[in-house]
Structure formats: C-alpha cells, structure tokens
Amino acid sequence: MVNKSSNVASFWLQILTNKLNNVVCPVLGTLDSQVSTIKYPYRHIFAGAMSAVSSLVPARFLTLTAHLVIVITIFWSRVCSRVLSTVKENNVEACLPLDFTQDQYDKEDTKLVVALSVTMGLFAIELAGFFSGVSMFNCTQGLLSLAVHCSASVSLSFFVFQRWECWTYWLMFAFCSVLPAFVEILLFIAVFGLKKKPL
Known part of the structure; x- marks a missing residue:
C-alpha cells in the first residue's frame, strides 16, 4: 500500500x-x-545592420560584374570594328561632324579604346581589394561602389543604345570608375601600409 x-x-x-x-x-x-x-x-538594430552588410556584399558584386560586362562588351565591339574596318561604331560617329575623315574617326576611336582599357585596369584594382577582403565588408566602400557601378551600368546601357557622344563616357569614367578605385587604393594603403583593420 x-x-x-x-x-x-x-x-x-x-x-x-x-x-x-x-x-x-x-x-x-x-x-x-x-x-x-x-x-x-539596441541589439536588434545591430542584428539588422549585420544582415544589411551581408546583403550589401552580393549586391556590390553583382553591380560590379554588370558594369564590367558592359565595358567588356563595348571594348569587344571596338576591337571588332578595328579588325573589320567596314563596321563603324555609332558612338564614335556621334562625336564627329557629318563629313569626317578616317583620321578623325581613328583619333576618336583610339581615345575611346584607351578609356575602356584604363577602366578595365581600374576594375582590376577594385576586384583585387574586394576579393582580398580589404573592402569586402567595408560599408562605406560597399555603398559607394554599389551606387556608382549601378549608375554606370544604366548609363552605359544608354550610352550604347542611344548612341551618346564619346565625351559622355569620360564623365562616367571619372565618377563611376576612378572614384571607387581611388577609395580602394586608400583602403589598400590603410590596411597594408598603416596596418589598420579592414573594417
């Protein structure tokens, strides 16, 4: 019991x-x-910020890649037009008067090819900083790069389809290629020269 x-x-x-x-x-x-x-x-704010930073990295990579693909496409069309001398590029013709000579065309075409080549070199600098981790998680560089490469992709699309003049490429070059590459160089100096943390 x-x-x-x-x-x-x-x-x-x-x-x-x-x-x-x-x-x-x-x-x-x-x-x-x-x-x-x-x-x-404010813990929930920082958790949201971390998710924003982690979503900034792929967005930056995609816009950088889109800008690079458009520049390579324009560059490749320039190389093809040089090889096939019968094909004329409309962007170069938009820079010239109606009765242009072949020397004038070659001069403007060379300027455009040089600008595209320097742009590809600046891409190499920016991609090196991105893939090495120097600027991958840097919010300032990430936002700057995202904004300028997104605007460059849209602008270059209009450059090709609307047949803008060649001098407009130099504006896009200055704001959308030189500026982020310059900030990337400053980050390289800060991380490797001054031994600061990448963030």
Missing part, C-alpha cells in the same frame, strides 16, 4: 513539476530576454 501511494505521489509530483516547468520556464525566458533587452536595448 505504501509503495503504491509513493508511486502515485511521484507520478503527481512529476506531473506538477512538468506543469511548473512549462509555466515558469517561458516566464523566466521572457524575463531573461527583457533583462537582456534592458542591458542591450
């Missing part, structure tokens, strides 16, 4: 303990989360 009553008592004690754990533990867990929120009230 005593053994049976102790089994019943332990059974009810176990049920009571489980019920208390189910009620008390969530309350304590809620209190714990409220206490940690009081200690660190």
Whole structure:
C-alpha cells in the first residue's frame, strides 16, 4: 500500500513539476530576454545592420560584374570594328561632324579604346581589394561602389543604345570608375601600409 501511494505521489509530483516547468520556464525566458533587452536595448538594430552588410556584399558584386560586362562588351565591339574596318561604331560617329575623315574617326576611336582599357585596369584594382577582403565588408566602400557601378551600368546601357557622344563616357569614367578605385587604393594603403583593420 505504501509503495503504491509513493508511486502515485511521484507520478503527481512529476506531473506538477512538468506543469511548473512549462509555466515558469517561458516566464523566466521572457524575463531573461527583457533583462537582456534592458542591458542591450539596441541589439536588434545591430542584428539588422549585420544582415544589411551581408546583403550589401552580393549586391556590390553583382553591380560590379554588370558594369564590367558592359565595358567588356563595348571594348569587344571596338576591337571588332578595328579588325573589320567596314563596321563603324555609332558612338564614335556621334562625336564627329557629318563629313569626317578616317583620321578623325581613328583619333576618336583610339581615345575611346584607351578609356575602356584604363577602366578595365581600374576594375582590376577594385576586384583585387574586394576579393582580398580589404573592402569586402567595408560599408562605406560597399555603398559607394554599389551606387556608382549601378549608375554606370544604366548609363552605359544608354550610352550604347542611344548612341551618346564619346565625351559622355569620360564623365562616367571619372565618377563611376576612378572614384571607387581611388577609395580602394586608400583602403589598400590603410590596411597594408598603416596596418589598420579592414573594417
């Protein structure tokens, strides 16, 4: 009889303990989360910032790649037009008067090819900084690069399809290629020369 009553008592004690754990533990867990929120009230902001930084990296890579693909496409069409001298590039013709000579065309075409070549060199600098980790998680460089390469991709698309004049490429070159490469060089100097952390 005593053994049976102790089994019943332990059974009810176990049920009571489980019920208390189910009620008390969530309350304590809620209190714990409220206490940690009081200690660190802006923790959710930093968690959101980390997700924003982690989504900034692929967005920067995609816009950088889009700009690079458009520049390679324009460069390749320039090389093809030089090989096939019968094909004229509309962007170069837009820079010239109606009755242009072949020397004028070659001069403007050479300027455009030089600008495209220097742009590819600046891409090499920026991609080296990105893949080496110097600027991969730097928010300032990430936002700058995202903004300028996105605007460059759109502008170069209009440059090709709307047959803009060649001098407009130099504006896009200055703001969308030189500026982020210059900041990338400054980050290289800060990280490797001054031994600062990449972030």
